[in-house]
Amino acid sequence: MSDLSAFSITQRWPARHPERLQLYSWPTPNGVKASIMLEELGLPYEPHAVDIGKNETWGPEFLSLNPNGKIPAIIDPDGPGGKPLALFESGAILVYLAEKTGRLIPADPTARWETIQWVFFQMAAIGPMFGQLGFFHKFAGREYEDKRPLQRYVAESKRLLDVLETRLEGRDWIMGEYSIADISMIGWVRNLITFYEARDLVEFDTLKNVPAWLERALARPAVQRGLNIPAKP
Structure with a gap:
């Protein structure tokens, strides 16, 4: 079982399935980049709704994951070397997931x-x-x-x-x-x-x-x- 307790964001948005990739997002043009990518790849993941209308990105738990206070952000419990990886910025998330799976990015x-x-x-x-x-x-x-x-x-x-x-x-x-x-x-x-x-x-x-x-x-x-x-x- 993956242990994500080192990430304080999980105190605000608990991981029911810590072995899955954790998505912290909201359905905005930036947020849906990550969710569309995950759906296209078919990776198991657990989405957490971070309500930007209620300024939830500015709480200490979310800021611990993304100090810029913007969605989306992810935690991959099976990151490089099998260690958890926290990542923010939607473009970086797209590239990371593409590289991780070898899909939706050319090999050439x-x-x-x-x-x-x-x-x-x-x-x-x-x-x-x-x-x-x-x-x-x-x-x-x-x-x-x-x-x-x-x-x-x-x-x-x-x-x-x-x-x-x-x-x-x-x-x-x-x-x-x-x-x-x-x-x-x-x-x-x-x-x-x-x-x-x-x-x-x-x-x-x-x-x-x-x-x-x-x-x-x-x-x-x-x-x-x-x-x-x-x-x-």
């Missing part, structure tokens, strides 16, 4: 690094820019009289969608085969046109490849499951 070194670069592209550009658009379009930022910030993030989000549109020309998936590059972006592109209500703002329906890619991705059973894990109480 060149293609592997190209895949990782697209994950980094999502982390550095897609996530932050789409998130800022959401803030200025739907949330508190919409009350600002100065609309230049919104205009900036709309323009940048459209530019990033065009980057994806070009990349997907002649491809079903970002790397040709479905990979962590796709998983990193599914939740964010979906969120942009649904939860952020920016479909018309970014002229999403003028694109061809990105909408088709999103439809293919959302049709995957593992994606459908992962988008709702952890279940909200």
Whole structure:
């Protein structure tokens, strides 16, 4: 039986199945990267709902796992060398799980690094820019009289969608085969046109490849499951 008692987060979210990978998350665009990946891989795991609306990521237990106070985070009881590994940052989790299983990342070194670069592209550009658009379009930022910030993030989000549109020309998936590059972006592109209500703002329906890619991705059973894990109480 795995012993995770050294991780104080388990005092707040006890592990009923400590031999399984532990996921601490919430169904946001970043959170669902980990749950979709785990569902695609079929690894046994135990999800714990960390309610960001109640600021649960800022409690000492969660901060002991991720000092940056953001979901998702994991504990793998069977990490490198058979020792438990705690890990945060959704992109790092994707790469780790892909490397651990040898799946959803190319074996060829060149293609592997190209895949990782697209994950980094999502982390550095897609996530932050789409998130800022959401803030200025739907949330508190919409009350600002100065609309230049919104205009900036709309323009940048459209530019990033065009980057994806070009990349997907002649491809079903970002790397040709479905990979962590796709998983990193599914939740964010979906969120942009649904939860952020920016479909018309970014002229999403003028694109061809990105909408088709999103439809293919959302049709995957593992994606459908992962988008709702952890279940909200």
